[in-house]
Every structure is written in structure tokens, then in C-alpha cells.
Amino acid sequence: MPEGSARFLREFVSEGETLLAQAEEHLSVLSEGSEDPSPQTLNALFRAVHSLKGVAGMVGLPAFAEAAHAFESLLDAVRRGQLPFDLVVANATRKSVEALRKGVAEVAKKGSDSPFPLAYFALIEKARVPRVTVVRPEPEVSLPPDLAAVISEYERTRLVDSARKGKTLVVLPLEFTFDGFDEGLRKAMGQASAMGELIGTFPGASASPDGLSFQLLVAIPEGVSARDLARSAAAAAFHVLEVSFPAPLPGALEEPPVVEAPAEVAEAAPTTAFAPETTVRVDLEKISHLLDLAASLAVARAELRRALLPIVPRVDDRAALREVQRAMAGLDAISAALSRAALATRLVPVDFLALRLSRAVKQLAKSLGKEAELFIFGAETELDKVLADQLADPLMHMVRNALDHGIERPEEREAKGKPRAGRLELRAETRGRDVLLALSDDGRGVDAERVLARARERGLVAAGESPRAEEILFLPGFSTADEVSEISGRGVGLDVVRENIRALEGTVVLSSTPGAGTTFTITVPMTLALVESLLVTAGGRSFAIPASAVERTLPADQERYEMVRGRASLRDEAGLMPVVRLETLLGLSSTGNLRTGVLVVAQQGPARAALVVEEVLGLSDLIVKPLPDDIPRAREVTGTAEREGGGLTLALDAGLLVLRASEGES
Amino acid sequence: MSEPFLVCLVDGQRVSLPLGLVREAARLPRIEPLPGSPPEVLGVAMVRGAPVGVVDAAQLLGLGAYRPSNPLPAAERAVDGAEARRKKVLVVLKRPLALVVDRIEGVRDEPGSAVPLPLDGLFARPDVRSTAIRGDRPGAEIMRET
Numbered sequence: 001m002p003e004g005s006a007r008f009l010r011e012f013v014s015e016g017e018t019l020l021a022q023a024e025e026h027l028s029v030l031s032e033g034s035e036d037p038s039p040q041t042l043n044a045l046f047r048a049v050h051s052l053k054g055v056a057g058m059v060g061l062p063a064f065a066e067a068a069h070a071f072e073s074l075l076d077a078v079r080r081g082q083l084p085f086d087l088v089v090a091n092a093t094r095k096s097v098e099a100l101r102k103g104v105a106e107v108a109k110k111g112s113d114s115p116f117p118l119a120y121f122a123l124i125e126k127a128r129v130p131r132v133t134v135v136r137p138e139p140e141v142s143l144p145p146d147l148a149a150v151i152s153e154y155e156r157t158r159l160v161d162s163a164r165k166g167k168t169l170v171v172l173p174l175e176f177t178f179d180g181f182d183e184g185l186r187k188a189m190g191q192a193s194a195m196g197e198l199i200g201t202f203p204g205a206s207a208s209p210d211g212l213s214f215q216l217l218v219a220i221p222e223g224v225s226a227r228d229l230a231r232s233a234a235a236a237a238f239h240v241l242e243v244s245f246p247a248p249l250p251g252a253l254e255e256p257p258v259v260e261a262p263a264e265v266a267e268a269a270p271t272t273a274f275a276p277e278t279t280v281r282v283d284l285e286k287i288s289h290l291l292d293l294a295a296s297l298a299v300a301r302a303e304l305r306r307a308l309l310p311i312v313p314r315v316d317d318r319a320a321l322r323e324v325q326r327a328m329a330g331l332d333a334i335s336a337a338l339s340r341a342a343l344a345t346r347l348v349p350v351d352f353l354a355l356r357l358s359r360a361v362k363q364l365a366k367s368l369g370k371e372a373e374l375f376i377f378g379a380e381t382e383l384d385k386v387l388a389d390q391l392a393d394p395l396m397h398m399v400r401n402a403l404d405h406g407i408e409r410p411e412e413r414e415a416k417g418k419p420r421a422g423r424l425e426l427r428a429e430t431r432g433r434d435v436l437l438a439l440s441d442d443g444r445g446v447d448a449e450r451v452l453a454r455a456r457e458r459g460l461v462a463a464g465e466s467p468r469a470e471e472i473l474f475l476p477g478f479s480t481a482d483e484v485s486e487i488s489g490r491g492v493g494l495d496v497v498r499e500n501i502r503a504l505e506g507t508v509v510l511s512s513t514p515g516a517g518t519t520f521t522i523t524v525p526m527t528l529a530l531v532e533s534l535l536v537t538a539g540g541r542s543f544a545i546p547a548s549a550v551e552r553t554l555p556a557d558q559e560r561y562e563m564v565r566g567r568a569s570l571r572d573e574a575g576l577m578p579v580v581r582l583e584t585l586l587g588l589s590s591t592g593n594l595r596t597g598v599l600v601v602a603q604q605g606p607a608r609a610a611l612v613v614e615e616v617l618g619l620s621d622l623i624v625k626p627l628p629d630d631i632p633r634a635r636e637v638t639g640t641a642e643r644e645g646g647g648l649t650l651a652l653d654a655g656l657l658v659l660r661a662s663e664g665e666s
Numbered sequence: 667m668s669e670p671f672l673v674c675l676v677d678g679q680r681v682s683l684p685l686g687l688v689r690e691a692a693r694l695p696r697i698e699p700l701p702g703s704p705p706e707v708l709g710v711a712m713v714r715g716a717p718v719g720v721v722d723a724a725q726l727l728g729l730g731a732y733r734p735s736n737p738l739p740a741a742e743r744a745v746d747g748a749e750a751r752r753k754k755v756l757v758v759l760k761r762p763l764a765l766v767v768d769r770i771e772g773v774r775d776e777p778g779s780a781v782p783l784p785l786d787g788l789f790a791r792p793d794v795r796s797t798a799i800r801g802d803r804p805g806a807e808i809m810r811e812t
Contacts, residue, residue, distance in 0.1 A: 295715030303693075541699070586701040627710060628762040631719035634702025640710055640717045648698035648712065 006573055008059040009111055015055050016104040023048040023097050030085060031094075037085040039158055039197055045093075046075040052100065056113075058551075064103050066375060067116040070124045071096040077128060080154065081161050092127035096120070118373075118421075139163040142242040144171065146330055147202055147217065149337040155200040155217070162197060162219035163243040170196075170226045172216040172235040173204055185214060188233040195229050196220035203333060287345050294335075294342040298642055301335045304328075339642070343623050347382040350428040350437075353392055354379055357399055361424060364403045371410050371421035372403055372441075378428035383435060387524065390504055391437065394497045398439045398520045399424065401494070406443030406518050416515070418442065430546060431655060434506075435526050440519040446470065446512035470510045474498045526639075531624045533641070535617035535649065536600060539583030539590065542649045544622055544641060545611075549654030551601040556612050559599060568594050570601075570610045577601070577608040580661045585611070586634050602654045609661035624651045636660065671777045674757065674767035676723045681767070682780035689758045691770055708766060713758050720756070723765045723783060 026045040030037050053068035074092060077083045099120050107113055141163050143151065151159070163169060172192070176184045185201070192198040197219045204213035220229055230238035305328065315321055354376045365372040383391075407413075407422030414420055427438045448469035455461040455472045474494045494510075501508045506524030533544035534553075561568040561579055568579040579599070583590045592614060599610045622641035627633065639651040671682040692713065697720050699709040706725035710717050758764040765783070774780075 292715035295712055303695075539701075588701055625712075625715075625717050627717050628719075631700070631710060631717075631762060632703050632707055633700040633710075637700060637702070640698065640712065642712060647696055648710065650698060650700070650710075 006111070009107060012055055012059045012061065013104055013108040016052060016100075016107070019048045019052045019055075020097060020101050020104065023052075023100075027090075027093055027097060031090060039079065039161075040193065042075070042079045042085065043154075046072065046079050049075055049100075061107060061113040062377065063115045064100075064107065064113040066377065067096075067103060067120060068100060069379070070121055071100065074124050074128055080157050083128065089127050092123050095123055140244050141169060142244075144239075146204075146333060147171065147215065149334045150202055151200065151217075158197065158199045158219070159217070162199070167196070167219040167221055168224075168226060169199075169241040169243065170218045170220060170229055171239040171241065172218060172230055172233055173237055173239070174214045174216065174233070174235055175204075176212050176214075184234070188214075188216060188235065191232040192216050192218045192229065195224050195232060203329070282345070287342070291342045291346065294339045295642065298335050298339055301331055304331075339623065346385050348385050348388050349379060350376065350381045350383060350388075350426075351379040352383075352385075352388055353395060354426060356392060357395060357426065360396060360399055361403065364400060365407070365422070368403055369409060370403060370407050372407050372424055373421055374399075374424045374426060376426045376428075381428040381430060381435070383428075384526070387435070387504065387526070390500070391522065391524070394500050394508070394522065395426075395437065395439065397494075397497050402439065402441040402443065402518065406441040406445070408444055429548060430526065430531055431523075431653075434523050437522045437524075438519055439522075440517055442517040445514040445516055445518055446473065446510070447514065470512065473510060474508075526624070526626055531622055531641075531651065533620055533622045533624075533649075533651065534600065535620055536582070536598070536613040537615045537617065538581070538613045539586070539588035540614075541588070542617065542643065542647075543582065543613075544620075544624070544649045544651045545600065545602060545654050545657075546651075547619055549602050549604060549658075551603050551608065553616055554599040554601070554610075556597050556599050557595050559610075561594065570599070574608070577610050578661045579610040579612060581612045582657070585657060585660050586636060602658050604655035604658040607658045607662055609658040611657060611661065622649065622651070670773050670775055671780070672757065673771040673774050673777065673780045674723070674755075674765075675769040675771055676727060676767050679727070680771065680778075680780035681723060681727065681783050682774070682777035683757075683765075683783045683785060685773055687759050687761075687785070689760045692756045692758060694754050694756050694766065711756070711764065713756075713764060716762070718758060718762045718764045720764050720766060723757075723767045726765070726783060726785075727781065 023045055026041050026048065029041050030045070049068055049072045053065050053072055056062075056065040056068055071093075074083075074089065074096070078085050078089055083089060099116060103113060103116065139160060141159055143159075159169065172188070174185065174188055189198055189201060195218075199217040199219055202215045202217065204215045216233065216235075218229060220226065226238045226240050230236075308324065308328070312321065354374070358374045358376075361372055361374040402424055403422070407424075408416070408418070410420040413422065423442045425438075425440045427436075427440075429436050446469050451469040451472050452461065452466060455475065456463070460475050461467060461472065474497075498508050501522055501524065504524045506522060509521045509523075510518065511521070512518040531544070532547040534547050534550050536543055536545060559570055562571055562576070563569070564576060569576050570579050571577075579594055581590050581592065581594065582600075592612070594612055597612050597614045598616045600613055600616070601608060601610050624639040624641045626639040627637065636652050636656045637650045638653045640648045641651055643649050670685045672685050672688050673680055673682050675681075695711045695713065697709040697711045700707060700719075703709070703719075706722050708720045708722050711720050712718075754766050754768055755770055756764050757767055757770070
């Protein structure tokens with residue numbers, strides 16, 4: 001591991017051991033009775049592995065994070081009901097936990113991670129192949145509209161699965177006063193979990209102005225009555241949801257046949273010919289319109305709230321006020337859910353591209369007599385569907401290029417001491433207002449002399465000039481292949497790739513190390529993105545910093561600063577970093593000093609800075625819309641996002657902030 | 667035939683801008699001040715889900731108080747007078763830009779005595795304006811709120 005301090009690694013080992021102990025405990029519970037595994041336990045196991053992946057990523061252990069990600073994907077498929085928790089999965093789960101434990105031990109011993117063996121990934125992949133797909137009618141559950149608006153995809157999966165298993169679905173409305181509501185809610189949730197499956201806890205519309213209300217959605221097995229559940233959870237009422245099973249289609253079989261899913265298509269199409277169509281193609285224009293309407297609704301809601309505020313104290317009718325409050329709470333929940341749902345229709349994870357590329361890698365490598373595998377990092381990074389579609393071709397071209405020109409034949413690789421199979425890596429991340437996609441291979445790299453000689457032969461470079469090989473490769477008409485190959489030499493060169501990326505207002509850069517490999521880095525501005533952000537206040541305003549750039553936060557009054565070249569600096573195990581107030585960096589007037597508030601340690605590559613903010617409000621997934629270039633402003637401000645409850649947050653480019661903070665040092 | 671003009675009232679003065687540049691008029695939304703912007707830029711607001719830069723037409727005309735020593739003078743002024751703000755109108759242009767005016771007077775074939783708003787060179791994208799004039803049907807979505 002090139003970066004990261006001993007302290008982080010110690011924290012990782014400690015956290016990792018705790019999470020793995022939890023995972024083992026959940027696994028042992030699951031193994032006891034795998035006939036109908038407890039969804040809560042499955043979910044808890046998934047969350048433990050998900051957290052482990054997150055911690056590994058935070059402290060810079062990519063190989064470990066990659067291994068945890070593969071395992072997490074398997075568990076996700078199981079918890080969503082796409083795979084049964086059978087012996088194959090149980091075996092892969094047990095072995096994965098063991099492998100991750102060894103991985104943690106290795107980090108503890110060596111202070112770094114190393115790639116997990118291919119057998120580990122192969123075991124997980126094998127377990128992920130759907131063995132049997134049975135088509136069952138999908139039950140329809142009549143959810144109240146307020147719940148339907150806020151329920152998550154996972155919760156919906158649990159709801160449908162429970163209905164399918166004949167469980168009774170109950171909604172328990174709970175009413176608390178502000179004092180002590182947490183205690184009451186905890187007790188009710190505990191009771192619900194003990195008597196059935198607590199699918200979710202949702203806000204309710206409080207009947208009293210100083211009260212808080214919730215709704216628990218619970219699935220109870222046969223033999224447990226809804227009335228008993230309500231009594232145990234101290235709920236004044238209960239509501240049993242209606243479940244209906246749609247009638248089979250005319251001509252459909254009563255019991256649809258069991259269908260064996262072919263391994264090659266299993267990933268993409270785990271359904272059968274009898275499955276009803278579950279997707280519909282929608283014009284992107286319509287989706288954009290829906291997004292705009294959702295945004296306008298959020299603004300109208302905020303305006304309504306603002307308009308009501310001065311009126312409320314003048315109204316004596318308490319009942320009417322309660323009605324207004326109830327309606328506003330409902331509107332808030334629906335508006336927030338609508339915004340998220342509308343955005344979700346246009347955002348796709350990088351996985352969307354990765355699946356296509358992954359197949360292409362396998363097929364192309366085979367046709368070239370080579371071996372190669374594609375590894376994806378940041379697969380959860382979400383992109384606008386339009387952008388993802390436009391990036392698919394350039395990426396495919398680069399994959400072809402890497403396999404054709406970069407990755408050597410297996411024998412040649414062995415002779416060089418490399419593994420027989422070439423390794424392609426696709427890394428996706430958001431940086432400021434850009435999306436970065438880097439495709440690397442561990443092939444032979446660019447032979448600069450050969451590239452220059454070929455360019456001269458073709459008259460692309462004048463005799464006296466010696467441009468860099470990385471630039472020549474993007475010249476129109478350039479190719480080093482001696483023959484037009486089946487794969488990449490079809491007259492479409494890297495110049496076309498560059499043009500395509502330029503059309504998206506992006507850049508593509510190639511870097512190469514002879515003998516070790518080549519990396520193409522595409523940078524394109526986001527058109528739309530969901531960015532996990534740390535919300536902070538500075539200068540009395542709220543700002544969002546991408547969570548991926550935040551190393552940690554510390555109370556400002558407990559740290560000791562050093563004066564280095566007349567500037568306050570903070571020293572930790574990894575070195576020295578400048579300390580500066582965020583509002584000062586942004587040119588806003590400051591009321592605090594370096595000892596009031598919270599330190600946010602932000603990083604950009606090896607550079608770090610401690611930014612002093614007034615308050616950290618928490619983490620939030622924000623829909624960040626980039627600000628057009630022609631709106632004049634501090635260049636650290638890259639976009640805007642609507643806050644829940646109205647108002648805007650300005651999204652900041654952490655890289656530029658770190659750079660600005662460091663500028664003053666020299 | 668020459669292009670019609672939108673005539674607005676700004677600090678008691680009639681100003682005009684080509685109608686072909688205008689997308690719509692709306693109530694003033696909440697404006698988030700932008701650090702590092704010039705005084706005439708009040709901040710950014712979401713209009714139909716997209717961010718637009720909001721410019722104070724009064725400052726643009728040089729009618730408003732210019733206080734260069736304060737990094738966000740215009741923005742602070744805008745936040746202060748909540749009551750005055752409520753009555754103002756946002757004129758959204760066909761680019762990521764909107765103007766705050768006091769009132770819309772109407773659409774006229776000739777600007778008459780109205781002072782043209784100096785939009786040229788406001789934001790450094792000279793091509794945007796001519797595209798908007800060429801390609802759009804003027805005044806289609808104007809919604810008058812006076």
C-alpha cells in the first residue's frame with residue numbers, strides 16, 4: 001500500500017476483525033436452518049461485508065476491497081431473493097469469510113494487502129450462477145400510498161417475498177411524544193422483530209403538533225396474530241395489507257416448468273420465456289421532464305412552507321393546523337421520494353457498462369488466443385444513462401486496443417514472469433464535477449521508438465520533430481499493427497475515440513510504462529450525478545464535500561498545530577498538512593478561528609489539507625447538478641444540490657480546495 | 667420586421683431586452699449566493715430543475731450600490747429585504763442565466779425610451795446569444811406576473 005498510516009491500518013484490522021466476527025455469527029445462525037433463512041440475518045451479514053469493503057476502501061486497500069465487493073455482490077443477490085441460500089452459496093460464504101479473515105491477518109502482519117487468488121473469485125462466480133429459475137406469479141400487495149412512496153427496493157423485495165410465502169403483512173401506526181420516543185420506538189421494533197420480520201420503519205403523519213409518529217411494516221408468520229403483535233408493540237391500531245395473486249395468463253401453465261438457465265446468459269437475463277415483461281423503454285426527454293417536474297415540486301413545497309410559516313401563529317383552529325401539518329408531512333415525504341425515484345430512472349451504475357465490457361473481454365481474448373480478465377473498481381459509481389451510452393463505444397474501443405496491442409500472449413507473459421492471464425482494470429470515480437474512467441492493462445506498454453518510427457514512415461511526423469508517443473497514438477491515420485487485425489485494426493483509430501470524448505466536453509489521456517502496461521484516463525463532466533457528500537457549514541452557509549475525498553473529521557479544539565513557514569499546520573502519522581478555514585478559502589468573511597468548529601481532513605492524491613468548518617451536518621446522497629461554466633464564481637464551487645426541505649447546497653471540488661490550501665505554503 | 671422587446675421596470679427605470687433571449691418569467695425563487703462572483707451576480711437558483719445564475723438587473727445597469735470591498739455585497743442585500751424581494755420578478759433567459767427585475771411592463775415592438783440592458787459580455791460566451799436569437803420563436807412562454 002503506497003499511502004496510509006499505521007494508525008489507519010490498525011483501525012482497519014480492529015474494525016475488520018469485529019465485522020468478520022459478526023459475519024461468522026450471522027453465518028452460523030443461517031447454517032442452522034437454511035430452509036428459510038432469516039432475512040434480517042441475511043441482511044446483517046450483507047451489511048457487515050458491505051462495511052468491511054467500505055473500511056478497506058477508506059484506508060487504501062484496493063485488493064481487499066475488491067475481494068469484499070465480490071462477496072458483497074453474492075450476498076446482495078441472496079438477500080434480494082435472486083439466489084437461494086443453499087449449500088453452494090453457504091459453502092462460498094463460509095470460504096469467503098475465511099479468505100477475508102486471512103486477508104485481514106495479512107494486513108496486520110505486512111501492513112499491506114495483495115490480490116486475492118483467482119480461485120476465490122471463481123468460487124463466488126460459480127455460486128452466483130442461477131442454477132434453476134422457477135417462475136412464480138408475483139403477488140400484488142396493496143400498500144398505502146404514503147408507504148408506497150418511500151419504500152426501498154430491498155424492502156419491496158422483502159414485502160413481495162413474504163407475501164409469496166403466505167405471511168401476513170401488517171402496518172403498525174405508532175404515536176410518541178418528543179420526549180422518550182426513541183425508547184418507545186426501540187421497544188416496538190424489538191417486539192416486531194421477535195414476532196416476525198420487521199421489513200421497515202417509516203415516518204408517519206403525526207396527529208399532535210408536538211408528537212412524532214412512525215409506521216412499522218411487519219411480516220408475521222402463520223400462528224401469530226396481528227392483534228397480538230399490535231398489543232406487544234403498544235400500537236393503538238393495526239392494518240393488515242391485502243395480498244392478491246394475479247390470475248395466470250390465458251394458455252399459461254398452472255405450474256410453470258422449471259427452466260435451466262444457460263450459464264452464458266444467466267447474468268443478464270435471469271428470467272424465462274414465461275416471465276412477464278418488467279421493463280418499458282421510455283424516451284429520455286420524458287424522463288428529463290419528469291426530473292424537472294420533481295425538482296419544481298420540491299421548490300413549490302418549500303415555497304408553500306415558507307408562505308405558511310407567518311400564518312401559523314395567527315390560526316386558532318388547532319384541528320385545522322394539525323391537518324395542514326399532516327398534509328405537509330405527507331407532501332414532504334412524497335416529494336423527496338419522487339425526486340429520488342425520478343433521478344433513479346436516469347442514473348445507471350458503472351456496472352451497466354462493466355457487464356458489456358466484461359463479456360467483450362472474454363470473447364475478444366479468446367478470439368486472439370489470449371487470456372484476460374476485467375476487474376472493476378467503483379462499479380457503484382452512478383452515471384447519467386445518456387453519458388453511459390455515449391461512453392460505451394470509446395471504452396469498447398480501448399478494451400479492444402488493450403487486448404490486441406497491450407496484453408501479450410500467455411507464453412510471452414509467462415516468459416516475462418507475468419501471470420498467464422492479462423489483467424484489465426476499469427476504475428470509475430467522481431471527482432469534483434467530473435467522472436473519471438480509467439482503463440488499465442498490465443501488458444507490454446507503448447514502444448515509443450516503434451511508434452515514432454511508424455509515424456515518420458507514414459509522414460505523420462516531420463523529420464525534425466519528436467512528439468511524445470502518447471500523443472502520436474491519437475493522430476488520425478496512425479496504427480502500429482503490421483496487419484489489419486480482426487479486432488482493432490478496422491480503420492477506426494484512437495483519434496476517433498478522442499473526438500468522441502471531446503464531443504462530450506471531456507478529455508482522454510494515455511500514459512504508459514514500457515513492459516508494465518498502459519492506462520487510458522477519460523474525464524468527462526457529469527451531466528447528473530448522485531454523490532455521497534459530507535454536508536458542512538462555513539461562513540453561515542452550507543456546502544457539500546464529496547465523501548470520497550474526506551479522510552476523517554476531528555474536533556478542531558483538540559488538535560495541536562505547528563507553525564510552518566508562518567502557517568498553521570497539522571501533523572499526523574502520514575505527515576504535515578495545512579490548516580485553513582473553509583470560508584477563508586472561498587473568500588467569505590469568517591467569524592471563527594482555527595480552533596473553533598470541526599477539522600475535515602480532505603485528500604486529493606497524496607496532497608491533504610485540514611479544512612476548518614463550523615459544523616458537520618452529516619452524510620447525504622445528493623443529486624448534484626454541475627454549474628455551467630459561464631456562471632462566474634469561485635472555481636472550487638462545481639455544482640448545486642437541493643437540500644431536503646428547500647434551499648440549495650453548493651458542491652465543492654475537494655481537489656481544488658486541497659490545492660488552494662496548499663498554495664499558500666510555498 | 668424587427669424583433670420585439672421585453673420592457674421591464676428596474677429601480678424606477680424602464681429597461682428592455684430582446685424577447686428572443688427570454689424563456690419565461692417567474693416568481694423569485696430562493697437564491698443561494700455564490701462565493702467569488704461579481705457583485706451583480708446574486709447567486710444561483712434552480713429553475714425547472716436546472717441551475718441558473720441570477721443577475722441583479724439594477725446592478726447590471728449600474729443603478730445599484732456597488733460595494734467592492736465586500737465579497738458578497740449583492741447577495742447579502744438580496745437576502746435582507748425579504749419583503750421587497752417577494753414582489754420582484756425573475757426573467758429567465760434561454761441560457762443558464764436569469765435577471766431580477768422589479769416588474770414586467772410588457773412586450774413592445776420598439777424599445778422606445780427604455781434603456782437596453784447591457785447583456786453583451788456579461789458572461790464570457792459570445793456565441794450563446796446569437797444562437798438564441800436565430801433559433802427560437804420569441805415570447806412563446808412569457809408568463810406575466812406583475
